[in-house]
Amino acid sequence: MKEKQYYFYRNLTIVFVSLLIGVAFSKSLYFLALCGLLTGMLILLAIRSQARIIVDERETSIKEKAAQVTYIIFAPTIGLGGFLLIVLARGQYYYLSSLGVVLAYLALFLLALYAISYRYFSKKYGGGHEK
Amino acid sequence: MQFLIVTLVKNMVVVMKNNSDLVVNNRIKVYRAKQDLTQEELAEMLGVTRQTIIAIESGKYLPSLGLALKIAQAFEAKIEDIFVSSK
Numbered sequence: 001m002k003e004k005q006y007y008f009y010r011n012l013t014i015v016f017v018s019l020l021i022g023v024a025f026s027k028s029l030y031f032l033a034l035c036g037l038l039t040g041m042l043i044l045l046a047i048r049s050q051a052r053i054i055v056d057e058r059e060t061s062i063k064e065k066a067a068q069v070t071y072i073i074f075a076p077t078i079g080l081g082g083f084l085l086i087v088l089a090r091g092q093y094y095y096l097s098s099l100g101v102v103l104a105y106l107a108l109f110l111l112a113l114y115a116i117s118y119r120y121f122s123k124k125y126g127g128g129h130e131k
Numbered sequence: 132m133q134f135l136i137v138t139l140v141k142n143m144v145v146v147m148k149n150n151s152d153l154v155v156n157n158r159i160k161v162y163r164a165k166q167d168l169t170q171e172e173l174a175e176m177l178g179v180t181r182q183t184i185i186a187i188e189s190g191k192y193l194p195s196l197g198l199a200l201k202i203a204q205a206f207e208a209k210i211e212d213i214f215v216s217s218k
Binding site for chain 1: 178179180182183186192194195198
């Protein structure tokens with residue numbers, strides 16, 4: 001299956017499954033929504049296995065840079081946002097203060113995850129001991 | 132706050148810069164024309180997408196050493212004949 005065909009069938013499946021889930025939820029048919037979702041995932045997997053999609057080094061490089069920029073923006077944003085929510089909403093708006101705590105922990109989790117993955121890839125790609 | 136924003140933007144610029152101090156030109160179009168290959172055919176030979184060949188030819192993407200060697204092998208030429216650096 002060529003790339004264009006794959007994207008056509010993939011988008012068609014996504015639209016169909018989204019409509020099905022939307023209708024199912026509107027009628028409170030949650031089991032139907034779940035079945036629709038699982039069927040859609042299976043169809044997408046089947047289509048993907050038939051398709052000849054090349055993910056080359058340029059594509060990988062683009063994804064890496066996009067992930068890096070996303071991290072650089074996202075981590076400080078939720079860290080600062082969490083901090084501001086905790087400080088400004090203290091006492092008065094308890095739910096905003098709780099949200100701030102959650103965002104702060106998320107930011108810490110992101111930092112820890114980055115540190116661990118950086119260490120892992122640093123070891124994997126050599127470079128010797130750090131100064 | 133201003134310091135944070137400036138630091139964030141600086142980091143983003145560093146990420147987006149792509150070896151801008153090294154300018155590498157290539158003669159892939161010339162070699163392709165010599166061997167009467169389309170971009171699609173060359174991409175298939177090298178196992179990459181046509182978009183990658185377009186990006187390399189236009190100088191927007193610098194291939195890895197492995198891919199550059201593959202390109203040289205495909206054209207049966209030396210890598211330094213295909214890729215030329217200039218400052």
